[in-house]
Amino acid sequence: MAKDERTTEFRLIGTRPNRPDGLDKVTGRARYGADMTLPGMLFAAVVRSPHAHARILKIDASAALALDGVKAVVTRADFPTGLTGEDWNLQENSMAGDVALYDGHAVAAVAATSRLLAEDAAKLIKVDYEVLPHVIDVDDAIRPDAPVVRTGAADHSVPAGSPPNVVKCVDFGHGDIEAGFAAADLVREHTYKTEATHQGYIEPHACVAQLGADGKGEMWVCTQGQWYIRRMCAAVLGIDASGLRVTPSEIGGGFGGKTIIFMEPLALALSRKAGGRPVKLVMSRSDVLRATGPTASASMDVKLGMTKDGKLTAAKVNFRMQGGAFLGASPVGEALSCALACYDIPAVQHDGVEVLANRPKAAAYRAPGSPMAAFAVESLLDEMCHELGLDPLDVRLKNAVHEGVKASYGPTYAKIGLVEVLEATKAHPNLLAKLGPNQGRGIASGFWFNHGGETSVSLAIGEDGTVTVSAGTPDIGGSRASLALMVAETLGIEYEAVRVNIVETGALGVNEPSHGSRATFATGKAAVEAARQAIGEMCRRAAKEWGIEEEAVVWKDGAAMPAGPNAGQFPPMTIAEIGAKMGGNGGPISGHHETNAEGVGASFGAHVVDVEVDPETGRTTILRYLVVQDAGRAIHPAYVEGQYQGGAVQGIGWALNEEYVYGANGRLQNAVFLDYRIPVASDLPMIDTVIVEVPNPGHPYGVRGVGETGITPPLPAIANAVAMATGARIRSLPLSPPKVLAAIKAKGRG
Amino acid sequence: MSKIHVSAVVNGDPVDFLADPRESLLDCLRDQLGLTGSKEGCGTGDCGACSVTVDGVLVCSCLVLGVEAEGKAIGTVEGISQGSTLHPLQRKFIEHAALQCGFCTPGILVAAKALLDQNASPTETEVRYWLAGNLCRCTGYDKIVRAVMDAASEMREAV
Numbered sequence: 082m083a084k085d086e087r088t089t090e091f092r093l094i095g096t097r098p099n100r101p102d103g104l105d106k107v108t109g110r111a112r113y114g115a116d117m118t119l120p121g122m123l124f125a126a127v128v129r130s131p132h133a134h135a136r137i138l139k140i141d142a143s144a145a146l147a148l149d150g151v152k153a154v155v156t157r158a159d160f161p162t163g164l165t166g167e168d169w170n171l172q173e174n175s176m177a178g179d180v181a182l183y184d185g186h187a188v189a190a191v192a193a194t195s196r197l198l199a200e201d202a203a204k205l206i207k208v209d210y211e212v213l214p215h216v217i218d219v220d221d222a223i224r225p226d227a228p229v230v231r232t233g234a235a236d237h238s239v240p241a242g243s244p245p246n247v248v249k250c251v252d253f254g255h256g257d258i259e260a261g262f263a264a265a266d267l268v269r270e271h272t273y274k275t276e277a278t279h280q281g282y283i284e285p286h287a288c289v290a291q292l293g294a295d296g297k298g299e300m301w302v303c304t305q306g307q308w309y310i311r312r313m314c315a316a317v318l319g320i321d322a323s324g325l326r327v328t329p330s331e332i333g334g335g336f337g338g339k340t341i342i343f344m345e346p347l348a349l350a351l352s353r354k355a356g357g358r359p360v361k362l363v364m365s366r367s368d369v370l371r372a373t374g375p376t377a378s379a380s381m382d383v384k385l386g387m388t389k390d391g392k393l394t395a396a397k398v399n400f401r402m403q404g405g406a407f408l409g410a411s412p413v414g415e416a417l418s419c420a421l422a423c424y425d426i427p428a429v430q431h432d433g434v435e436v437l438a439n440r441p442k443a444a445a446y447r448a449p450g451s452p453m454a455a456f457a458v459e460s461l462l463d464e465m466c467h468e469l470g471l472d473p474l475d476v477r478l479k480n481a482v483h484e485g486v487k488a489s490y491g492p493t494y495a496k497i498g499l500v501e502v503l504e505a506t507k508a509h510p511n512l513l514a515k516l517g518p519n520q521g522r523g524i525a526s527g528f529w530f531n532h533g534g535e536t537s538v539s540l541a542i543g544e545d546g547t548v549t550v551s552a553g554t555p556d557i558g559g560s561r562a563s564l565a566l567m568v569a570e571t572l573g574i575e576y577e578a579v580r581v582n583i584v585e586t587g588a589l590g591v592n593e594p595s596h597g598s599r600a601t602f603a604t605g606k607a608a609v610e611a612a613r614q615a616i617g618e619m620c621r622r623a624a625k626e627w628g629i630e631e632e633a634v635v636w637k638d639g640a641a642m643p644a645g646p647n648a649g650q651f652p653p654m655t656i657a658e659i660g661a662k663m664g665g666n667g668g669p670i671s672g673h674h675e676t677n678a679e680g681v682g683a684s685f686g687a688h689v690v691d692v693e694v695d696p697e698t699g700r701t702t703i704l705r706y707l708v709v710q711d712a713g714r715a716i717h718p719a720y721v722e723g724q725y726q727g728g729a730v731q732g733i734g735w736a737l738n739e740e741y742v743y744g745a746n747g748r749l750q751n752a753v754f755l756d757y758r759i760p761v762a763s764d765l766p767m768i769d770t771v772i773v774e775v776p777n778p779g780h781p782y783g784v785r786g787v788g789e790t791g792i793t794p795p796l797p798a799i800a801n802a803v804a805m806a807t808g809a810r811i812r813s814l815p816l817s818p819p820k821v822l823a824a825i826k827a828k829g830r831g
Numbered sequence: 832m833s834k835i836h837v838s839a840v841v842n843g844d845p846v847d848f849l850a851d852p853r854e855s856l857l858d859c860l861r862d863q864l865g866l867t868g869s870k871e872g873c874g875t876g877d878c879g880a881c882s883v884t885v886d887g888v889l890v891c892s893c894l895v896l897g898v899e900a901e902g903k904a905i906g907t908v909e910g911i912s913q914g915s916t917l918h919p920l921q922r923k924f925i926e927h928a929a930l931q932c933g934f935c936t937p938g939i940l941v942a943a944k945a946l947l948d949q950n951a952s953p954t955e956t957e958v959r960y961w962l963a964g965n966l967c968r969c970t971g972y973d974k975i976v977r978a979v980m981d982a983a984s985e986m987r988e989a990v
Contacts, residue, residue: 103925106933107917109868109908113934116867196862197851281968283872283880284934333870333934334968366873558931558969719928723970727931730971754877754966762972763956763963 093570094782097719100562101581102331111331114287114303115363122289123152125351125362126199127344128189128206129372130181133215133439133747134228137181137208140189145202150194153354154206155347161319168316170407174442175317175346181210182230182406183439184748185371187344192351192360215439215747219380219403220274222246222438230437234408248408249435251417255487256428261395265386269465270397273457274813275796276740277378280446281731281759284333285364286373290348292320293357299326302345305335305555306594307586310342317346318353325349328585329555336557336731337445338374340594370752375741376446377402377411381457383420387465391476393426396489398458400433402450404443411435411443416450419793420458421489422528423499423685424480429489439747445596448529448789452732452796456814459525459797464810473524473801474512477687478503481526498711498775499526499685505771506687506709514705520693523802527686527793531786532597533678537590538607540568540615542670546657548572548615550581550608553592554600558727558788559720563601564608566716567782571612573639574656590675598786601716602777603678609781615672622666623654680779684786686710688729688794692802699822701737701803707769708794713777713785721787726768728791734760735792736799740815839900841866842910850897857881859897860907868908868937872966879965882938882945883907889945891964908937911944919982919989920944929978931969939965943979951987955980 105111130137142154157178164172177186189206193199214228221227225244235248243250262268284303292298298320304310307327315322332339348362364373379402386395398420404411417431466473481499488494503526506512516522539551550568554560565579572579593599616636623641624631627650635644640653663670691705708725715721738758742750751757776783796814804810809824834849841864848863855874860866860883869892872878876891883892884906885899911918920943923929930936939962946953946961953961958979959972967975 097928099925100928102933103930104917106930106936107908107921107924107940108912109866109937111933112867113870115871116861118865196858197853282932282934283878283966283968284870284932285872331934332932333872334932336968363871366875366878559928717928719974720931723928723931723974726971726973727969728971731968753875754873755875759966759968760971761963761966762959762976765959765972767976768971768973 091570093566093576094714094716095718097717098562098576100559101565102556102561113284113333114330117289117301117330119289119359122359122361123192123194123355124196124199125190125192125348125360126203127187127347127368128203128208129368130177130184130186130188131748132181132210132212133184133217134213135181135210136213137177137179137188138211139209141207142189144205145191148198148202150198151191151202152358153192153351154189155350155354156189159350159354160317164316167409170442171313171342172317174407175342175344183441185368185441187347187372190347190351192355217438217440217743217747219378219401219436219438222403222436223401230406230439234437236408246437247434248437249413251414251433252431254430258395258397258428258430261428262386265394266389267465267469268384268386269461270382270384271461271812273381273383273460275379275453275456276814277375277440278735278739279370279374279757280336280338282334282336282338285366285369286343287363288345288348289359289361290345290352291357291359292349292353294353296320297324298349298352299328300345300349301328301330303330303332303339305332305339305557305596308553308591309340309594310345311586313342314346314349318349326585326587329583332555332557336447337449337596340445340596343373366754367752370757371749372441374444375441376449377404377443379416379453381453383457383461385461385465387469389469391466391469391471391479393424393480395428396421396426397430401436402433403436403438403440405440406437407442412450416454418490419451419528420454423482423526425482425486426489447728447731447792451527451529451793452735455525455527455793456796456800460800460812463797463801474503474507477526494683496775496778497683497685498773501773501775502685502687502709502711505773506689509707509709509771511689511705511707511769514691516691519696519806520691520704521802521805522689522691523798523800523805524687524689525794525798525801527790529598529684529789529793531602531681531684532599533603533681534593534597534599535591536603536607536678537592537675538604538611539589540608540611540672542615542656542660542663544660546655546660547578548574550579551584551588552581552604552608553584553589554595554604555583557595558724559717560595560600560604562720563716564605567605568608568612571609572616572656573637598684598788602681602780602784602786605784606678606780607674607676610674611672614674615670618670619656619659622659622663626654626666627651680777682713682777682779682785684711684790686790686794688798690798690802692799692806694803694806694821696825699818699825701816701821703733703766705766708791709771709773710787710790711773711775711785712787713780714774714783715772716782716784718772721772722770724787725770725791728788729768729795730760730765732792732795733799736796736814737816835898837898837901839903839905841905842907852896852898854897855893856895856897856900857892859900860892866907866909870934870937872934879942880935880938882941882965884941884945889942906941908941911940918944919985920979923978923982927974927978927981929970929974935965935967939967939975947983947986951983953983
């Protein structure tokens, strides 16, 4: 396919070849978590608490165990005791101890010879509960007289005398905040709220796990990080990490929600108790919504100071977030760090608390914390622009961070692309579209740090000169294609000559999960280094063959060539020729690189949305949508666009429809896709994209990472557009039709 | 509960299996016949990942009982290509990068083929409404809609 114009300096980088896993995925051959079957396999079912908070008085599994074909039942008594910190959190979230902490909390699990038998057996496990008072909402949970979720969970950052559910406090900032607000012509302060949402991957969590009495086992599982979940399962079960071999299946979406464990330890514990027979455990959608994922809910105060010509002088944010019943699960620190990261503000102050509530343990969700923070800050910024009669895009440009500016969260920015993003946004034809009655246009910026992290990659030259790359970051958005492009570009060979495999935990050193927009950046960087190492060895082999110094050999267009005084003396030796000879010329040739990848380049984006709000129903329709984001460099532009579009639509869902709805009894009321409504094709227009490229100097091809930022701007951009369309400013999400209608009516009365 | 013998035709091949009366057609396809291309995303007919055709009618196979397949012709994603020749929809999905994780892809391909079998020239709006029962969380649908439109266009030209 034709090379995109913007990257003409490369042969392959910036082209759009077919993805290597495409054929398997359009023919149904690709194997996901639930698609594995092993000889002698048992099937598992899980018993879950129907109460938001309840003491477990007694578990009687005798009737279940009496059924023919039921092979094992496990409860918390089958797990080791004495765990601390995050290991305890993971164990407790996998299986309740003395107290069920949320609706859907696992209490027992059973393995049997068929799925239906396991489900029948689960219904026969009798659990006696003493129901305890519960608390769900973040603002309710922070009250001094709130039901106490757990005592003793707070860390050392919490001052004595704090409300009982406050478990963590964060504060940081710089500059003279009082002087900053004094220098402003307009100071405004408001409170904003977002509800919990779920990552909503279409593939429910699934695994096939096997564990023997000797502590050795293996697991096939859909995960974003095989090494991380290996360590977590080992800790929760009290076995050695190296005793467990974890093979990642194809993954049917993750978005952060498959970076940690949920039901995996239950399957392993069942297998161990059932004499080491493999156990398949597949979660239902309802279990996925009740007991995995969600992101935090947030309550946020923002105060901004602005001069009459639109310069920000000071900003103060105070966030309260709940991430379920477990310390450290909310992204309050990230939310604070992202809140003001787009703007150069002389004085900033950030304060936040994490609060426990009777909800499942929050997991990462695409740019954790950033979307909520952006909703609050970018909404207030928009209000102030309108109050001062300023163009919201110009104000963002006027305050935009750039290289050399001290970031709101501390460090000084290296080369970044927010200004270029905002200028490209300003030049886009979507901004010229005329708006009709009940229509509005909203704009917002967004930020994510991006991430490097622990990375280990191997690469081997085949006997025919084709290349195999072993990578440890599961492919959640086309990374096998981008890795193959970078390796082929570096080696000077064809894209099709490189096969990238995502490998099991025994094959490489520890890799962090595919999270934080790190796979193409960090695994790509390591793969390029591994390719360079292999090139060095291939040049040595050619030098040996030719009888010249290895320094006198260069690598060009997929072949070793004599250089310097020997230039032209020998014909180029291609990678295929070197591969064919390597057995008798020194043995196998490979490259390997491991690193804690540095040189991360921050990511900025801006979105513009046009909406129409039906004044009779309050329903919001997206008319036009534009995503502009700095990719650093787009290795495979089609999958960069895909990340922009997918992130934007998740953000649209968060803004308009998605929320966890709890009843007064603390039970989740909308634990099916019919009621937890994610965007469908008929809700949306095409999602326009502009890829800005301000190369990251910390990556050999300039990659920044593109996955996260796109979910951040839609929340405020849509709220800003709805405010323009209706004249009503709504400071809580989602902007569901009843809420918008009520706001329109209230405005009419006011 | 005793199982019931079912004879059906799946992707043109005669099959026999024993179904528990509580098992869905999806469970039977996946667990009894080893056809794991059809996926379970919800089990409640909301996500469309299990879409198949029964005597040419598009259904969610999680909402059909396995025993209802008796005497029926079932079409799944595994039957869309002709041998190693891909259906235009399959080719266009790869070319347009219309899939990321790929989990919803089998159901969307089955549903899109059912659309094009009855409407050779769907508008963008018709494609979007036809596929409104197939959830995709990765792509935002943009490239999926383009791939379906492009496949339809190529199939019209080929006639």
